[in-house]
Structures are given as structure tokens and as C-alpha cells.
Amino acid sequence: MRAVIQRVSEASCTVEGHITGAIGHGLLVLLGIEEADGDEDINWLAQKIANLRVFSDENGLMNRSIQDVQGGILLISQFTLFAQTKKGNRPSFIRAAKPAYAIPVYETMIAHLTGLLGKPIATGQFGADMKISLINDGPVTIIMDTKDKDNH
Template structure:
């Protein structure tokens, strides 16, 4: 599982002109899945999202996690996180989970995240989503559950 986390002042997802998810201060999490991903990956990423200290304390040092700042999380499925660009100029998505499996993985990940953090909003899996955000910092972090750095 791969995710890009962006610390945001606000973010929203619109599908067919309707807002499907909207947050104020918090994290926009773009998430992509591959067939080998399991609950262990989902739990590890969930823990990272919730405990990552990327919010400023009173001294303007990134020392607080999202729970300490009473932030919110907006989750958006993003299969393009598994794009392979080594050959040619057209990305290959062969490593990404197929839509049916990816939807199951997305729902399972959301269930785990929502069981551990209450302020979660989401996009609509497989929809043509328009994502709007104001990146705060900017702070953008890439996490891969198969490459735990």
C-alpha cells in the first residue's frame, strides 16, 4: 500500500458537482493498493497517519500528531500511486490492484482507519473526483508499506 499524506488547511472532494468529503485542518491521504496488500499493511499505514508528528507545536516545530491538533482526515483512492515509469512515457499501472480488489481493500482500510480515528471523510472509489486542497507548509510525505523507511 502506498499513500501520499498532505498536511492541509482544508481539502474537499467533489463528484459530479456534489461534495463527497470535506475537511478543515488535517491530512489529505491519497491511497493506492496492490494485490499483495493485507490488513497488516492497512494497520501499519493507519498507525503512521494517526501518529505521524507533522503538525506544529507552540514553538512552530513539527512535533504534534493529528490527534493532538484535533484535525480531520480525508481519504481519496488513487491507483496512479502505483504507476511504473521506467520504460517509455506512458505510465503502466500493472502493479495496482484491479478495481474490484482495490475497492475491497479501500473499504477495509477505511474500516480500520475509522475504528482508530473518528474524524474521517472520503472520496468515492472509482469516481471521477475533483480534489481541492490548500497544502499547509507545504508538507507532503510519501509512505509505502512495502518499503518501511
């Protein structure tokens, strides 16, 4: 499981002209899922996202988590995070999980993050052509991969 996490002043997702999710101050999380991902990956990544200290404290240091600042999370499923670009110029997405596997994993991640934050999170629409708008705050962008969890 891979995540690109961006600290934002605001972010929203629009599908066919309708906003599916929007947040103010918080985290935009782009989530890639592969077939090898399971409960351990979901739990680890959800905890990391909820406790990631990327928000400024009173001294301007990144010492506060999304929970500390009572911010929002916009979670977007993005299979292209598993693009393989070694050969040729057209990316291969063979490692990305098929919808039958990825959708339940995505829904479990939504439930985990909602539970950790104690409030609903905003989402995109799985498999849709989504338009994501954001104002990256900082900019702060962090990439995590659950296959590297022993190295973090």
C-alpha cells in the same frame, strides 16, 4: 500500499458537482493499493498516518499528530500512485490492484482510520472521476510505502 500524505488547511473531493468529503485542518491522504497488500499493510499504514507528527506544537516544531490536533482526514483512492514509467511515455498501472480487491482494502483502511481517530473520516468515491481541492499547509508532503516499512 502507497500513500501521499499532505498536511492541509482544508481539502475537499467533488464528484459530478457533489462534494463527497471535505475537511478543515488535517491530512489529505492519497492511497494506492496493489494486490500484494494485506492486513499487515493496512494496520501499519493506518497507525503511521494516525500518529505522524507533522503538526506544530506551541514552539513551532512538528511534534503533534492528527489525533493531538483533532484534525480531519480526507482519504482518496488513487491507483495512479503505482504508475510504472520506465518504458515509453504512457504510464502502466499493472501493479495497481483491480477494484474487486482494492475496494475492500480501501473500505478497511477507512474503518481503521475512523477507529484510530474516534470519528468518521472524509472520503472520495472509489473509481470516480474526482476533483480534489486543497490548500497544502507548509507545504508538508510525505510519501510512505508499506513495502519500505522495515526502513522507516
